[in-house]
Amino acid sequence: MRRTARMLVVLAVAAATVAGCAQPGQLGDPAEDTAAPAPTAPAAGDGSPPRLPQLLGSGLVEDPLQIRTPGPAVYSVRTASIPPGIAIGWALHPGTETTIVTAGSVTLQLENACDPVTYEAGDALFIPDAVPHTLRNDGDTTAELVVAYLLAPGAPDQLSAPAACPAA
Template identity: 80%
Template sequence: MRRTVRMVAVLGLVVALAGCAEPGQLGDPVEKTPTDAPPVGDGSAPRLPQLLGSGLVEDPLEIRTPGPAVYSVRTASIPPGVSIGWHRHPGTETTIVTAGAVTLQAGDDCEPVTHDAGDALFVPDAVPHTLRNDGDVTAELVVAYLLAPGAPDQLSAPAACPAA
């Protein structure tokens, strides 16, 4: 079953799903800390993580792993007119579209769904899928994987749906 997820801070997703947030906490604005804080230890100023996105998970979502898992976050660009071939991941994928738009077609539903900047998408473990950029600007993505240690990020898969 295809699950569509609205923007969630990639790193905050794990915390929110673990139930660590207090009721109402996710809707409160984040207090910003100045980056010109006084020097620490070695004389360098602390650097805060860059916020990549935030928002709401619309559907209930449960992620389980059979053992240890490696969580990795990457950025990707898909130029206009380009399609990433059919593939699958030996784990889950959560992707935030930060610019442009992509169309996801997944083998568990086959209905193409376009995700614009500010949207996020979730692909469950081992579901074959493809992404394409039908727009006229480069799509920029933040992609997070939760994979078994040593597993490849992705594996080729045969087309699971007719061409859209």
């Protein structure tokens, strides 16, 4: 159960949910080759070819997942750093969060799943809508994260929540 809530695929699922239905091959359908074609012309500017998308991390959501919004949604992607020994207090989001650890490691606790789970560079984690959680850096190097939210327009990124698990 170490990596129960990890995933990057949810980014594609969320985008497909918000933007419309996925086409065959977009979500890993083996029937079609989904590799991006090699660039044929240099990018404007310095003459170097455009960079193709790079995989930053991946994870798995073991439970069925359905993402709905009652109306328009805002999708934002940010970077964050958590120094060693720092914990982000208990919080929840009025929407979903997908986080990719690009350096270091973080430990996550979720309400109703209080056993801490550690995610390392290359791992992704998913936090469902309105689930209280805390994230901390128990390591000895700064954790670097890419954080994506899917929220209602005007909703705050996060709200404070009371501690849902005993201190670890």
